[in-house]
Amino acid sequence: MTTPLAGYLVVAALLFAIGLGGALVRRNAILVLIGIELMLNAANLNLIAFWRYGPHPEALTGMMFAIFSIAVAAAEAAVGLGLVIAIYRHTNTTELDKIDRMKG
Amino acid sequence: MTPIFYLLAAVTLAGGLAAVLLKHLVHCALAVTVAFAGLALLFLQLDAQFAGFAQILVYIGAVAILIVFAILLTRGSDLPKGGVFSKTWFLGLIIAAGVFAMIGWAVLASVSAIPQQNAVPSVSVYDIGSALVGRYVLPLEILALLLTAATIGAVIVAMHEKARSR
Numbered sequence: 001m002t003t004p005l006a007g008y009l010v011v012a013a014l015l016f017a018i019g020l021g022g023a024l025v026r027r028n029a030i031l032v033l034i035g036i037e038l039m040l041n042a043a044n045l046n047l048i049a050f051w052r053y054g055p056h057p058e059a060l061t062g063m064m065f066a067i068f069s070i071a072v073a074a075a076e077a078a079v080g081l082g083l084v085i086a087i088y089r090h091t092n093t094t095e096l097d098k099i100d101r102m103k104g
Numbered sequence: 105m106t107p108i109f110y111l112l113a114a115v116t117l118a119g120g121l122a123a124v125l126l127k128h129l130v131h132c133a134l135a136v137t138v139a140f141a142g143l144a145l146l147f148l149q150l151d152a153q154f155a156g157f158a159q160i161l162v163y164i165g166a167v168a169i170l171i172v173f174a175i176l177l178t179r180g181s182d183l184p185k186g187g188v189f190s191k192t193w194f195l196g197l198i199i200a201a202g203v204f205a206m207i208g209w210a211v212l213a214s215v216s217a218i219p220q221q222n223a224v225p226s227v228s229v230y231d232i233g234s235a236l237v238g239r240y241v242l243p244l245e246i247l248a249l250l251l252t253a254a255t256i257g258a259v260i261v262a263m264h265e266k267a268r269s270r
Contacts, residue, residue, distance in 0.1 A: 003220045004109070008150070009211045011113045015120050015139075017204030022124030024196030025189050030129060030174050034136050037167060038120050041143050044155075052150040053218075057225030060235050064243075066155050067232075070162050071247050075254035077167045081174040082258035088178040089264070095184055097191070 008049035016042035029084045029094045033077065040073045112149060116142030127188055129175045137168040151224050154232050 019038030026032060044066045051062025088094050119139030123132045140163040147156035190196070211218075236244050 003218050005218050006215050013204055013207035014117055017200045018120040021200030025193045027190045034123055048147055048150050048152045048155055053220050064240050070158055074162050075251050077170055078258040079254050081170050082262035084174055085177050085262045094178050
């Protein structure tokens with residue numbers, strides 16, 4: 001690791017891969033949402049790291065991108081978990097391979 | 105590359121790994137909270153105080169609580185009979201490893217082109233606030249609309265079906 005930015009980028013890549021693996025491997029819908037949150041966070045880490053070590057940090061571009069991304073991720077979590085609860089009411093399960101019908 | 109960076113990275117990655125590997129969903133929620141906290145500390149380490157505290161407020165304060173609520177409302181603490189991993193887990197593992205190999209290769213191959221400004225950016229909350237209501241005011245308004253729509257939508261989606269038909 002010669003530059004600090006490369007270290008942060010590798011950490012973000014690892015976190016993204018962990019989140020992707022979790023979203024693909026787990027059977028529970030809530031765990032898939034947790035994996036998606038981890039992936040979003042890895043992207044935020046990239047944005048902040050590039051803002052810190054890139055030219056013109058005073059323009060605040062990367063920082064603003066990360067803040068907006070955090071807010072959108074919060075909205076996504078609310079809607080996603082609401083959907084999980086609605087599906088659970090309907091099918092009585094959150095196991096994704098048991099939810100295999102489009103119609104009730 | 106300070107030791108504190110390695111420590112924070114290790115805590116974050118361990119939290120993330122534990123979140124996707126542990127059996128009990130409540131343990132997963134706790135582990136993902138650790139990962140969120142590690143990320144917030146990494147943001148502080150990157151001199152992004154505002155983003156770090158926003159991360160703590162939004163993720164640890166709201167998203168983690170939402171996840172715990174969802175787990176409790178869906179009886180997710182019961183262990184499923186067929187194991188917690190899907191039948192095609194090996195494929196998912198290969199895809200994740202492939203994505204990591206790709207990104208890692210791209211980062212390491214472009215180390216010489218990576219920017220490295222070491223001057224600490226002096227950005228106060230005042231600067232962020234004036235940028236939010238100045239240059240970024242349109243995205244801010246759109247985000248406000250999105251958050252309102254998402255809140256209403258989440259309530260309507262999760263509402264009890266009998267209550268909706270009444």
